[in-house]
Amino acid sequence: MSNLELDPAETLCGVEAEGPELALEIIEPRDVPLGGLRAMPVRRTLPSKHRSLVGAWCFADHYGPDDVSATGGMRVPPHPHTGLQTISWLFSGEVEHRDSAGHHARVRPGELNFMTAGRGINHSEYSTPATTVLHGVQLWAALPEPFRGARPGFERYVPHAVVLEDAGGNGVRGAELRVFLGELHGSASPVRTYSALLGAELSLGPGAAVVLDLATEFEHAFLPDSGGAVLDGEPVPQAHLAYAAPGRARVRLENPGDTRIRIMILGGPPFGEEITMWWNFVGRSHEEIVGFRALWQAQIGAEPGSAKAEGAEAGMAHDGEPFGPVVELTGGDAALPAPALPNVRLRPRGGARDGRRTTSRPKTSPPTTIHPESKDTMPAQAPTDAAEQGVVAIVHTPQRHRYEVRVDGVTAGFTQYRLKEDGAVIAFDHTEVGEAYSGLGLASRLVTFALDDVRAKGQRVRPYCPYVRRFLKRHLEYQDLVVDGFEV
Template structure:
């Protein structure tokens, strides 16, 4: 998914860290962002936010729906570029047509991980399919570490099995689908370039459970459809709850009368300094400028002759909707300053 803000802000990325042994919950409220077009599909963005830029290497989280496609227009994202990251598509309802410049064409469906590695550069398009009436899900990005960020672009699909979650007396509390990393005895075979966790959790009405987690990870839990109780905190619907490193258990409860869905993200704190602007993750001002220039020249959006490498992002894909590729916004009139990592954590 593209970041379609017309004036995207430079994101100076780093992570915070709570004291060892604590499980303090920090709440991150979503902000509404229109996802482009004359009938823009609204999304709710919790990463990056003013409170927190990353959770592990997770650097972007858009949550959308459930949307009536006849009213919202659905997802209509023309070809756009990415560098230095992986995109993770996870649907609850609906279907999305994915096409990318590395030659992959996939239908994204509920309960199926679709992971695209941008690496050194890729472009792709995403459109909800004609048969989709309700669209509901999440789009996430993972920042790649320096040794992996110039890797070749790629695409992986994985359908994780459901594993049972129990409460304290062994009664079934719900289930989890682990699409990245390991949790509750389920291990995803999908390779990650930093230690990560990604899972969808369903809790039955009135149920509670305690899940063992890696104390070296920081975690985020998005309450999708109902309020949740995480530790001792009440988490409103559509809010992201952050738990810093040191926790060995995540205590989850569903106080409602319908099944609660949570999206669980985790990872080892990401210590590298990165700059994220528009759809690029880089390592400084000059690199971001070079990415933007390469894309603009590749699609013929700006004069100046062909790019040094006309296939930097690969051939522009032919999207399902037939729309032209998205031009990049104007860069801000200030120098982009990378920071973050361990240096930023020391200031929190």
């Protein structure tokens, strides 16, 4: 969903308030009207005045229950995104999604719809005619530096509801957990992410309580939807976001009311980069945002005189369709033009560290360039000697079902798999190395490590991933790992 504000606010984040390491921070939502005369109101908790990020999560809107007959529902014409992944998660209603990567989907309650903007995409979202009540959340996650120029894409996943044991000691039943991203309390999602992310919905019946095991290296956020909750003994009002710093091994969540409630749970390790976010763009500098805006305005024919000048000033190519072809227009609506930029320089936002907002900037990256021939987004000067100058480590992260190659602690690539036949077979389905690290042989080293680990564990391989298949054709010494009957 687009940020439809005509004057998007810039949030400058300073030092967080001092407090106990594991104390909760309660973030009050602010009301934002989205749309025209019949605006659909949303409650925004990320970004807030004092906190911009929870892990890689950088945007959280909570809307509804919204009477579509009064507000007109969701009506979001084509608009662009860069450098992020978006999630539409509904509690009620239905939304039609179309994007420039060719995906057309119906978003329904309890189904994950996960769009990767990467180097640039545009999409539209409209509530369907049959929708009477619209209710849900819209979430964005910033892409880390090596993958923010990733290929645009879209995934749909329907997580299974896991019934949890009541921890209240009163025999109450009715606690259910749906994990749509990452892993929580033994339940995992197979959906690919570019950084460690947790996303889940917890449903609690009246009087129910659960204790969930948490990843201690993650920071977490808890958003009660339909009623207040109690988190480790502290009340969290409805629609407020409770932030918990890294270090918690478990959390107790209770429903003190007499009606069922939902709690959205988000998490991830503190994001180690500063981002510049404005309107629907996530970049790393003011100049990048200016360039992205100019490219979109030029593509849809808005401000033709100034767009070219702005794009040239930012060093951005603007030929062709950098955000993909504008998706099919609906009901006479035109594509959304970008709002006017503020008369001040956009400032970056940093991740939280130990209860404080970081004030030092990480190692800066070169400006992003959209090349007119390939439309790929990549650093203008790729660090071709990164592997030689940095420390390369390859690790297995079984909780995420992938092997990762890291350069100086930054995840530069991964190969993802699914377990088959009770774990006896590993099905590799995707391998990717960030473009800033391409040409260094990291993918080959990564797959070699993974296949050696598979052999050591006595497992077999199904190479659905094209790169892994090509690797096996070139390295005959690993072909004995391929399951019988699978051609490489």
